[in-house]
Structures are given as structure tokens and as C-alpha cells.
Amino acid sequence: MPDDLQQLGEFGVIELFRQAARPSGSRVVAGIGDDCAVMRVSEAEYLLVTTDMLVERVHFLREDISPRQLGRKSLMVNLSDIAAMGGRPTAAFLGMGLTADLRGEYLTEFRDGLLECASDYKVDLLGGDTVAAQADLVFCLTVLGVTKPDQLVTRAGARPGDRIMLAGIVGDSAAGLHLLLNKSGQQLEHDYEKLIQAHLEPQAQVGLGHLLASKKLVSAMIDVSDGVLQDLAHICRASAVGADILADKLPLSEQACRLAKSVGHDALEWGLSGGEDFILMFCCSEDKEDQIRNCCLTELGTQVFTIGTITKDKKIRVNSKGVWLDRSVMGYDHFRGA
Amino acid sequence: MPDDLQQLGEFGVIELFRQAARPSGSRVVAGIGDDCAVMRVSEAEYLLVTTDMLVERVHFLREDISPRQLGRKSLMVNLSDIAAMGGRPTAAFLGMGLTADLRGEYLTEFRDGLLECASDYKVDLLGGDTVAAQADLVFCLTVLGVTKPDQLVTRAGARPGDRIMLAGIVGDSAAGLHLLLNKSGQQLEHDYEKLIQAHLEPQAQVGLGHLLASKKLVSAMIDVSDGVLQDLAHICRASAVGADILADKLPLSEQACRLAKSVGHDALEWGLSGGEDFILMFCCSEDKEDQIRNCCLTELGTQVFTIGTITKDKKIRVNSKGVWLDRSVMGYDHFRGA
Numbered sequence: 001m002p003d004d005l006q007q008l009g010e011f012g013v014i015e016l017f018r019q020a021a022r023p024s025g026s027r028v029v030a031g032i033g034d035d036c037a038v039m040r041v042s043e044a045e046y047l048l049v050t051t052d053m054l055v056e057r058v059h060f061l062r063e064d065i066s067p068r069q070l071g072r073k074s075l076m077v078n079l080s081d082i083a084a085m086g087g088r089p090t091a092a093f094l095g096m097g098l099t100a101d102l103r104g105e106y107l108t109e110f111r112d113g114l115l116e117c118a119s120d121y122k123v124d125l126l127g128g129d130t131v132a133a134q135a136d137l138v139f140c141l142t143v144l145g146v147t148k149p150d151q152l153v154t155r156a157g158a159r160p161g162d163r164i165m166l167a168g169i170v171g172d173s174a175a176g177l178h179l180l181l182n183k184s185g186q187q188l189e190h191d192y193e194k195l196i197q198a199h200l201e202p203q204a205q206v207g208l209g210h211l212l213a214s215k216k217l218v219s220a221m222i223d224v225s226d227g228v229l230q231d232l233a234h235i236c237r238a239s240a241v242g243a244d245i246l247a248d249k250l251p252l253s254e255q256a257c258r259l260a261k262s263v264g265h266d267a268l269e270w271g272l273s274g275g276e277d278f279i280l281m282f283c284c285s286e287d288k289e290d291q292i293r294n295c296c297l298t299e300l301g302t303q304v305f306t307i308g309t310i311t312k313d314k315k316i317r318v319n320s321k322g323v324w325l326d327r328s329v330m331g332y333d334h335f336r337g338a
Numbered sequence: 339m340p341d342d343l344q345q346l347g348e349f350g351v352i353e354l355f356r357q358a359a360r361p362s363g364s365r366v367v368a369g370i371g372d373d374c375a376v377m378r379v380s381e382a383e384y385l386l387v388t389t390d391m392l393v394e395r396v397h398f399l400r401e402d403i404s405p406r407q408l409g410r411k412s413l414m415v416n417l418s419d420i421a422a423m424g425g426r427p428t429a430a431f432l433g434m435g436l437t438a439d440l441r442g443e444y445l446t447e448f449r450d451g452l453l454e455c456a457s458d459y460k461v462d463l464l465g466g467d468t469v470a471a472q473a474d475l476v477f478c479l480t481v482l483g484v485t486k487p488d489q490l491v492t493r494a495g496a497r498p499g500d501r502i503m504l505a506g507i508v509g510d511s512a513a514g515l516h517l518l519l520n521k522s523g524q525q526l527e528h529d530y531e532k533l534i535q536a537h538l539e540p541q542a543q544v545g546l547g548h549l550l551a552s553k554k555l556v557s558a559m560i561d562v563s564d565g566v567l568q569d570l571a572h573i574c575r576a577s578a579v580g581a582d583i584l585a586d587k588l589p590l591s592e593q594a595c596r597l598a599k600s601v602g603h604d605a606l607e608w609g610l611s612g613g614e615d616f617i618l619m620f621c622c623s624e625d626k627e628d629q630i631r632n633c634c635l636t637e638l639g640t641q642v643f644t645i646g647t648i649t650k651d652k653k654i655r656v657n658s659k660g661v662w663l664d665r666s667v668m669g670y671d672h673f674r675g676a
Contacts, residue, residue: 003441005440005445016449025462031462031465037465041383049464052467053478058435058472059469091363094389097476104354107346127369127370129390131672132673138471142431335438
């Protein structure tokens with residue numbers, strides 16, 4: 001066994017627990033390894049459960065995100081996991097590690113942001129734990145959701161020939177993070193604020209996920225939290241397939257492309273490997289592609305983009321302008337960095 | 339509103355969230371304010387949910403508790419909350435903030451302790467989140483459990499005249515913590531190790547809680563995590579009653595009394611205000627007292643102790659040797675200390 005966390009990596013740690021956990025409960029439908037765990041609660045219903053932890057100086061800097069935004073985002077990242085399974089969120093539980101220097105006002109704003117988001121998505125905050133922390137704020141949200149057994153979408157259903165689609169623009173969050181980490185005091189061009197907002201105020205696509213699941217239009221789904229390539233690798237691993245990505249089809253914003261050019265960065269990199277866009281990525285059979293495109297647009301006003309095809313060969317390949325790029329799957333790993 | 343966390347206090351923070359949360363879901367039976375939240379999942383079943391966060395240098399010191407013990411305890415404190423509602427635990431979700439210096443071996447031992455405990459209590463580890471942390475290890479466990487609607491026990495059912503009972507010895511955990519915090523290198527008397535073990539390896543009384551609930555013997559229940567007086571105050575507040583405690587009836591161990599004497603401490607204080615014993619405390623009508631005593635002893639081999647009576651007057655009073663002690667309710671507050 002590797003001796004330290006960096007060798008083991010984030011996904012090595014998860015594997016360490018997954019292999020040993022071996023759930024035996026008769027109600028367990030899915031344990032470790034998807035966006036949510038799934039349990040049977042009645043004939044008509046599955047319970048979805050997801051947990052996300054946010055740690056200060058790892059996930060956020062207190063000076064960059066307002067407490068209200070942080071409250072919203074803490075909940076939103078979990079709602080996005082429920083969305084990725086096609087479910088509807090119902091209840092949230094909040095563990096908080098609070099440092100002694102924290103003002104009551106900060107906490108009230110955090111609460112208001114979180115409860116605003118909860119109200120927007122019809123989620124009840126039903127419990128949690130409040131403890132002291134020595135050095136860094138920690139928030140750990142657990143969200144429950146429900147879905148119908150025949151509407152459950154996992155990472156595991158993608159088949160060769162399936163189209164790979166994205167329900168929105170990717171890379172803006174990574175571009176926004178770049179701006180936050182490279183502040184130099186000068187006034188930002190006005191339309192770069194959209195990039196920062198994408199990073200600080202992501203929107204979980206709960207309605208979209210539920211629409212696709214309830215109409216049984218998709219074979220596999222995930223939310224882009226670690227980056228398109230890494231999240232696609234999760235789908236490929238779970239489905240025992242590969243993927244060909246057409247990089248030129250990746251939906252990037254005009255602002256991200258302009259910023260990338262001005263700072264000597266590659267916008268495609270933000271789009272492929274930047275995380276935290278919380279856009280849904282899903283697979284569907286070829287004959288569903290148009291129906292999905294129309295239905296997302298007419299019912300929710302959301303434009304979706306086809307970015308590639310699922311393959312038999314268990315590799316992910318990226319093609320740009322007719323050339324296959326030689327690159328490994330990259331994305332964020334908590335113990336190895338970006 | 340108070341301006342800082344110390345003024346606000348742990349329970350002020352919880353109140354800040356509870357007042358604003360206002361759950362509206364039709365399935366919510368109980369939200370913030372008991373050991374678990376309660377949701378209706380079917381006609382025949384309630385879902386229980388509880389979350390506990392453990393932060394390094396606040397809840398534990400890495401040199402004092404082995405990773406295996408820490409793994410067990412992280413889960414155990416949540417199982418104890420399920421026990422306090424009379425439920426049966428089913429699934430656990432683990433959020434981990436891990437520091438870069440952590441060895442793979444430490445993590446494996448932590449996992450083994452947690453999964454051993456899960457197996458002992460027939461709980462499945464079904465998910466979680468693994469992230470980096472800068473300064474301190476953080477573990478946030480969320481546990482789900484189930485109970486039948488007519489067997490649910492909350493903090494809110496105590497009535498004047500009810501007996502107050504404890505399902506085991508209290509104060510050993512606080513005495514053990516005292517030993518850990520005041521190590522001076524000398525060899526401990528052999529039988530003090532039991533005190534340290536009480537602190538590091540608590541046992542959740544899941545079988546006992548379920549027995550009392552399923553036989554409908556108790557009116558209110560809680561686990562002693564913050565200290566007898568403070569946890570009794572939670573019952574009194576929820577039930578709108580008061581309590582008279584007979585301090586001389588408090589079940590203290592011979593070892594804790596001897597240690598207290600040798601270090602000039604009051605063992606009664608450990609018993610009344612020390613936390614983390616994870617012993618169940620419950621109330622019952624007078625006519626159930628003997629039945630409970632017999633049933634706990636014959637079915638589980640557990641001795642229970644009557645320590646006082648619920649009163650109409652919304653105050654908690656402590657009597658020792660016929661004298662009413664003048665003391666306020668104390669216990670652990672995360673932002674005010676012990």
C-alpha cells in the first residue's frame with residue numbers, strides 16, 4: 001500500500017474504503033462510487049444520500065467569497081449530486097466547525113445564504129452539528145433526496161455509440177478561480193465578473209436532471225465537479241467503456257476564451273480539466289439526441305452540447321482540429337492538486 | 339444579536355439556525371432540536387438522521403487516541419444518537435478532511451476501526467467525501483436509522499412525577515479525559531485504564547434504546563454526550579418541565595472516585611457535568627421503574643439507576659445529603675468550554 005496520501009491520491013483513499021465497506025443491508029441499491037448512495041425505502045421510492053465537505057484554505061478563502069455565497073455554495077454542491085442521479089432533494093444536514101474569531105454576523109449571513117438556496121430548491125434544513133474548530137472553518141453538508149426506482153440514473157449505464165452531452169458552458173468556474181487567485185488590484189473588465197460568479201455562485205441543475213431522468217432519456221449522468229475529463233473517466237470506469245471527445249465542440253464562454261488569451265492560458269484546459277462548473281454531463285443513445293436538445297430548450301430554456309461519443313475501447317481520447325491529442329485524464333485530486 | 343461566538347454559545351448558534359429553518363416538507367416529523375431529525379418514509383417507518391463532526395485538537399489529540407479507536411468513536415457517537423431515539427442504525431456517510439502528513443497506514447487503521455464498529459452494529463458505510471485539510475483532521479459522520487412511528491422516543495415526552503434513570507455509570511469519560519490531559523509520564527495505576535478506555539472507546543447503547551422504545555417503557559430519552567445536567571436540561575426544555583436530581587444516587591465508578599480524591603477533584607462534578615459517557619438517560623412513569631430495571635438486567639445484563647424525578651417547576655435542582663446545592667446547569671459548550 002502506498003505510504004502517504006499524495007501517492008494514494010484522493011481516489012485511492014476512496015478505493016481503500018470502498019473495497020473494505022462491502023454493504024450487506026438488504027435495502028442498499030448502491031454504496032460508495034456514484035454521486036449519491038441509493039437505498040430502497042419503499043416499493044415506490046429510492047432514497048438518495050450525498051455528503052460534501054468544504055474546508056477553508058482548501059475550498060475557499062474567506063476574503064474571496066461572501067458568507068452568503070458560501071452558504072449557498074455549500075448546499076448547492078450537494079444538490080448538484082442529487083441532480084446527477086435525476087432525483088429531487090428533500091432534506092439537508094449541516095455539520096459546522098467554527099473558529100473562535102468568527103462573528104455572529106458572518107454566521108447569520110452564511111445561514112441566510114444556505115436557507116435561501118434551500119428554499120429555492122424546496123429543501124428543509126433538518127439538523128446538524130456545531131463544534132469549535134482551531135484553525136479553519138469546515139462545513140459538511142449531507143443532503144437526502146428521492147427518486148423513483150425506474151427513474152434512477154447512475155454513472156454506470158453508458159454504452160458504446162452513446163452521445164456525450166453537456167448541459168451548459170464549462171471552464172468558467174476555473175477561469176473565475178484563476179482571477180481570484182491572481183488578483184492584482186486592478187479593476188476587472190466588467191464582463192469577467194461573470195467568470196467569478198460562475199465560481200462563487202454555481203447553480204445545481206436539479207430541474208434538468210429530473211427532467212432527463214423522468215423522461216428516461218439518458219443512460220448515464222454525472223455533474224462536472226472535478227473537471228469534464230475526470231468526471232467522464234468516472235462514467236467510463238463505472239460503465240466499462242471509453243470515450244472520444246471533440247475538443248472543438250466543448251462549450252466555452254467568450255469571456256473565458258478572452259481571459260485565457262490575455263493571460264497566456266489555454267481556455268480548453270479550463271474546459272476539460274477545470275472543476276466546479278456543476279453542469280450536468282450525460283450520455284444518451286444517438287436517437288435521443290435531438291429529443292433531449294429540444295426538450296431541454298423548450299421546457300427549461302437550457303442549451304445542451306454534444307461533445308463526443310462513448311467507445312468500446314476503455315480509453316478517453318481528445319481530438320482537436322482532426323488531431324488526436326496525447327493527454328492523460330486530468331482533473332482535481334485533493335492530495336495531488338490540479 | 340451577540341457579536342461573537344463565545345457570547346452566542348453553541349446552543350445560541352443552533353437556535354440561530356433552528357428559528358430560521360422552518361421546515362415545510364410534508365414528511366418532516368422533527369427537525370433541528372433532538373438527537374436525530376425524523377422523517378416519514380412510509381406508513382410503517384420513520385427515518386432518523388444524525389450528524390456529528392469531530393475536529394482534531396478540539397475533540398481529540400492524535401497522540402492520545404489510536405486511529406482505530408478514533409474510527410470506532412467517530413461512528414459510535416452517531417450510533418448513540420440513533421439509540422437515544424430508540425431506533426436501529428442502518429447506514430453511515432463519512433466526510434473526511436485529511437492533512438497532507440497523514441500516512442496511509444493511519445487511514446487504514448481508522449477505516450478498520452470504523453468498519454469494525456459498523457459491522458458490530460449492522461451499519462453499512464455507503465458514501466462520503468474525501469478532501470484535503472490544511473491544519474487539522476476533520477471527520478463528519480452522518481448516520482441514518484429507522485424506527486416505527488409508534489415507537490419513536492424524543493426528548494419531549496417527560497411528565498412531572500416521571501423517574502429519571504441512567505443506563506450505566508457516568509463520569510468515567512471525564513475522568514479518563516482528565517488523565518489524558520494531565521499525563522506526567524508516570525505509570526498509571528492499572529485500574530485507571532478503564533477510565534481512559536471509557537473516554538476513548540465509548541459504547542453506544544443501541545440495543546437498550548431499542549428495547550425501551552419497542553416496549554414503550556419510556557417517556558423521553560437522550561444520550562449523555564454533553565453531561566448529565568446539560569442533557570437533562572435538553573429534556574426539560576423540550577418537555578417544558580423541571581427536575582430534582584439526587585446527587586448521591588448518581589452512579590459513579592469506584593475508580594473515578596478514587597482518582598478524584600487523589601487529584602483533589604470532585605467526582606460528582608465529572609458525573610454531573612462531564613460529557614461523552616454516551617450512556618442513555620431516560621424518563622418513565624413511576625409504575626414502569628421496576629419493569630425497566632428488571633427488563634434491562636435480564637435481557638441485556640445492564641444495570642440502570644434512578645437519579646431523580648421530573649418536576650412541574652421548570653428548574654433543575656440538585657440535592658446532596660439532604661441539602662439543595664446552588665448550582666447552575668453546566669456541561670460542555672463548544673464556544674465557551676467546559
